[in-house]
Amino acid sequence: MSLYGELKRRNVIRVAAAYVVGGWLLSELASMVFPYFGIPDWNVRFILIALALGFLPALVVAWCFVITSEGVIRDAPISRSSARRLDVFTVALITATLSLFVAGKLWFGIGPAEPQTVQVESEGDTDQVRAQYPDNSIAVLPFVNMSDDASNEYFSDGVSEELLNLLAKVRELRVTSRSSAFSFKGKAIDVTAVANKLNVAHVLEGSVRKADNRVRITVQLIAARSDTHLWSDTYDRELDDIFAIQDDIAGKVVEKLKVTLLGASPTSEQINSESYTLYLQARYLGRQGSAESLEKSNVLYLKALDIHPQNASAWSGLATNYTNQAINGLSPFEEYFDKARAAAESALSIDPGYAPAHANLGWISLAYDNDVAQAARHYARALQLGPGNTYIIRSAAVLMRSLGRLDDAILLGELVTERDPLVASGHHNLGIAYFRAGRWDEAIASQQTSLRLSPHFLGAHYRVGMALLFKNEAAAALEAVSLEKDDEYRVKGMSMALYALGRQQESQARLAELQEKWGNEWPTEVSHVYAYMGEVDAAFHWLDKAFEIDEEGLSEQFLQPFYQSLHADPRWPKFLEQVGSLPRQLNAIEFRVTLPD
Numbered sequence: 178m179s180l181y182g183e184l185k186r187r188n189v190i191r192v193a194a195a196y197v198v199g200g201w202l203l204s205e206l207a208s209m210v211f212p213y214f215g216i217p218d219w220n221v222r223f224i225l226i227a228l229a230l231g232f233l234p235a236l237v238v239a240w241c242f243v244i245t246s247e248g249v250i251r252d253a254p255i256s257r258s259s260a261r262r263l264d265v266f267t268v269a270l271i272t273a274t275l276s277l278f279v280a281g282k283l284w285f286g287i288g289p290a291e292p293q294t295v296q297v298e299s300e301g302d303t304d305q306v307r308a309q310y311p312d313n314s315i316a317v318l319p320f321v322n323m324s325d326d327a328s329n330e331y332f333s334d335g336v337s338e339e340l341l342n343l344l345a346k347v348r349e350l351r352v353t354s355r356s357s358a359f360s361f362k363g364k365a366i367d368v369t370a371v372a373n374k375l376n377v378a379h380v381l382e383g384s385v386r387k388a389d390n391r392v393r394i395t396v397q398l399i400a401a402r403s404d405t406h407l408w409s410d411t412y413d414r415e416l417d418d419i420f421a422i423q424d425d426i427a428g429k430v431v432e433k434l435k436v437t438l439l440g441a442s443p444t445s446e447q448i449n450s451e452s453y454t455l456y457l458q459a460r461y462l463g464r465q466g467s468a469e470s471l472e473k474s475n476v477l478y479l480k481a482l483d484i485h486p487q488n489a490s491a492w493s494g495l496a497t498n499y500t501n502q503a504i505n506g507l508s509p510f511e512e513y514f515d516k517a518r519a520a521a522e523s524a525l526s527i528d529p530g531y532a533p534a535h536a537n538l539g540w541i542s543l544a545y546d547n548d549v550a551q552a553a554r555h556y557a558r559a560l561q562l563g564p565g566n567t568y569i570i571r572s573a574a575v576l577m578r579s580l581g582r583l584d585d586a587i588l589l590g591e592l593v594t595e596r597d598p599l600v601a602s603g604h605h606n607l608g609i610a611y612f613r614a615g616r617w618d619e620a621i622a623s624q625q626t627s628l629r630l631s632p633h634f635l636g637a638h639y640r641v642g643m644a645l646l647f648k649n650e651a652a653a654a655l656e657a658v659s660l661e662k663d664d665e666y667r668v669k670g671m672s673m674a675l676y677a678l679g680r681q682q683e684s685q686a687r688l689a690e691l692q693e694k695w696g697n698e699w700p701t702e703v704s705h706v707y708a709y710m711g712e713v714d715a716a717f718h719w720l721d722k723a724f725e726i727d728e729e730g731l732s733e734q735f736l737q738p739f740y741q742s743l744h745a746d747p748r749w750p751k752f753l754e755q756v757g758s759l760p761r762q763l764n765a766i767e768f769r770v771t772l773p774d
Contacts, residue, residue, distance in 0.1 A: 196235050200228040313434055314377040316353040317341040319362040320394070321384040333385035334359075335457030336394065336423070340381070343427045345565040350434070353377055354567040357599040372401030376598060379407075381430060390416045390450075396426055398433055407433045416450045446528070452485035456494065463498050468507045471498050489531045492524035496537040504544065514545040532563030536572060549579050549732050549757060553768035560770060567597045571606060573770055579732050580763050583614040589770065594623075601631035605640075612644055613736040620644040639666035642674060647738060651677035665695045669702055673709050701728055705739040716740070717748050724755055731756045 317340050322333035338355050345352040353375045361371055368380050383396035397409035408429055412422045448456070459477035462470045478495045481488055499517035502508035518541050524534035539555035542548045556576050559569045574589035590607035597603050608623030621644045624637045631637075642657035651674055658670030672687035688706055696703045696719070704719035723731060734740070735758040743749045753759045 193232075193235075196228075196232060203228070311351060312378050313349055314351040314353075315344065315379040315381060315430065315434070316358045316372065316375045316377045317344065318366070318371070318380060318382045319359050320382070320396075323384045323386040323393075324388065326387075329385075329387050331458045331461035332387050332392075332454065334362075334461060336385050336419070337383070338460075339457075340423055340426055343423060344430060345563065347427075347431060348564055350431070350565065351377070351596065352565050354597045354600065356567075356602075357597045360599045368399050368404055369401050374599065376595060378402060379434060381426075387416075392416050392419060392422075394422055394426075398430055416454070419450065419453065420447055446488075446490060448488050448490070449485040452481040452488050452491070455481035455484070456488060456491045459491070460494050463494060463501075466501065466505075468502075471502055471507065474498055487527050489524040489528040489534065492520050492527065493531060493534045493537055496520035496524065496534065500537065500540065500544075514541060517541055530562050532559045532566060532569060535559035535562065536566075536569050539576070540572060543576060543579065543732075544729055547727065547729075547732055547756070549576070549763075550766045552576055553580070553766050557768055557770075567593050567603075571597075571603060574606060574610065576768065577770075578610055578613065578736065580766060580768060581736065581758070581760070583610060583736070585770070586610045587614065599630060601627040601634045601637075604630065605634060605637055608637075608640055612640060613738070615647075615738065617644040617648045633662055635663045636661070636666055639663065639670045642670045646670075646674060646677060649677075665691070665699070665702065668694075669706060672706050676706075676710055696722075697726075699723075699728065700726070701730070701734055705737060708739045708742050711742050713742055713746055716743055717746070717752070720752055724752070732758055734758070 317337055320333045320337040322330040324333075338359075341352060341355055341358065344350055357375055366382075368382075372378065372380055378401055380399045380401055381396065382399070383394060386393040392412075392414060394412045395409070396412075398407045399405065400407050410426075410429070412418075412425075414422060455477050459474045459481060462477065463474035465471075475495065475498055478491045478498070481491045482495075485491075496517045499508070499513045499520060503510050503513035503517065517537065521534045521537035521541070524531050524537075528534075535555045536559040539552045539559060542552035542555060546552075553576060556569065556573050559566075560573055563569050570589055571593045574586045574593065577583075577586035577589060587607065587610045590603070590610050593603045594600075594607055604623045604627040608620045608627065611617075611620035611623055621641050624641045624644070627634050628637045628641075638661040639658050642654040642661070645651075645654040645657055655671060655674035655678065658667055658674055661667040661670060668687050668691050672684050672691060675681075675684035675687060688703075691706065692703050700719045700722035704716045704723065707713075707719060708716035720734070723734075734756065735753050740749075750759065754762070757763075
């Protein structure tokens with residue numbers, strides 16, 4: 178008899194089938210039950226490994242023993258009844274496994290919804306999480322969408338971001354911003370390496386399953402230095418309970434990190450659950466930044482507000498959309514800035530303590546109204562209400578720049594890049610502050626960091642080139658600006674670099690192109706080139722044009738190094754007074770920043 182025939186006669190093949198089906202049933206049961214008891218997912222992997230290791234021994238036992246009516250007996254005669262018992266047992270296991278799988282799918286959408294992953298390179302062992310990262314520091318990683326419907330990703334992202342925002346309200350906690358934390362989205366992570374990159378001692382991660390009006394959230398808090406679980410839990414609730422879940426998770430994190438609160442623990446904004454879901458979806462779409470996604474986002478925000486007009490978050494999100502549409506030329510400039518202001522004011526009429534709405538109005542005052550004093554009032558209030566919000570701190574650094582307080586702007590910029598190390602815009606803004614302060618090498622280093630994080634970051638190559646130009650490295654400056662993807666910056670930068678290299682005809686050709694294509698919209702850009710070339714009258718002519726059209730950013734022009742040739746001219750202080758940038762005017766604006774240690 179062949180080996181296959183003997184394996185079949187001794188029921189080894191039937192035992193193998195029963196073993197595989199039984200293992201499947203056990204793993205399905207474990208994956209469903211373990212989350213309810215806060216048992217980490219790695220225990221399911223342990224069960225699978227144990228089953229795999231036991232497979233060959235099971236087959237050996239099947240060869241040597243026979244299942245009879247009297248039990249499992251060695252060297253017993255092999256009968257058809259023992260084979261039938263194995264067949265019945267295997268069919269029962271298959272039926273039970275399929276029933277469990279189908280029931281799970283119908284009840285809560287349980288199924289194989291593993292995210293695609295890209296491995297993050299490990300940066301060493303836990304000792305590399307530096308000791309200076311305070312114990313009260315934490316990053317909330319994007320929760321994994323475990324729903325059957327991939328389009329529910331907006332909900333899993335939204336829940337993790339709302340948790341992040343809630344924890345950021347705790348003055349005693351240092352919370353990494355969404356921008357840096359979400360850079361690890363969709364990646365298999367080494368917790369210690371992630372914590373090292375984000376400068377934090379703790380990581381909060383989890384998953385979300387949403388099916389109809391039910392939601393299951395599994396969450397775990399990890400101490401990065403030791404890579405140990407401090408706490409984990411699973412919440413299986415109706416969607417209406419989402420705010421209670423978020424508040425409970427935030428409270429547990431504060432408790433486990435042994436944070437002593439100076440005030441009451443922050444709580445979630447109570448919103449109608451349907452309005453809340455629409456708000457999360459609208460915010461998700463709005464962040465995609467395209468003309469189409471912004472319009473779709475606006476529609477969803479307005480639907481959310483129809484259901485729950487007191488949704489301050491939706492009003493503030495709408496204000497952000499309108500501002501982005503105006504700045505990026507996607508909608509009429511004045512009309513959409515006015516709509517943005519009205520939406521932000523609606524948010525504050527509902528919740529006067531809503532920090533993002535104050536930040537909305539601060540940006541509108543700075544970018545649209547050219548009213549630095551009003552911007553300072555709004556940002557001061559926003560920082561008081563949201564001291565841990567890195568977006569607000571970054572905006573405050575820009576405001577400090579407009580006030581001429583470059584040392585303070587640099588300190589705030591350095592704080593942002595420490596707390597938000599993986600966001601290119603933070604390094605870019607810090608590089609601008611260094612450039613305005615004449616710290617050329619630091620300006621170059623910051624812009625190069627922004628390019629490492631985002632190789633196509635607009636303006637970064639140009640700003641590297643300008644710093645090199647002021648270091649009298651004209652050839653290197655020309656090489657840098659030639660890489661710039663923004664057409665206007667590239668043409669402008671090349672005009673100045675070519676001038677410094679003595680290639681006058683080429684320089685003038687670039688300057689003519691700059692005037693023709695962008696001079697009507699951005700007169701100060703043309704003025705920069707003339708001022709750098711020492712053509713003072715032409716520089717003032719284009720500054721007058723900028724004042725006539727009330728060009729965005731006029732209040733910061735006094736800081737531009739390009740204008741050094743204008744400083745001794747009597748027209749310079751008159752221009753500064755026109756735009757409110759004389760020292761006495763700026764010193765009259767009160768703006769103090771008090772942040773947690």
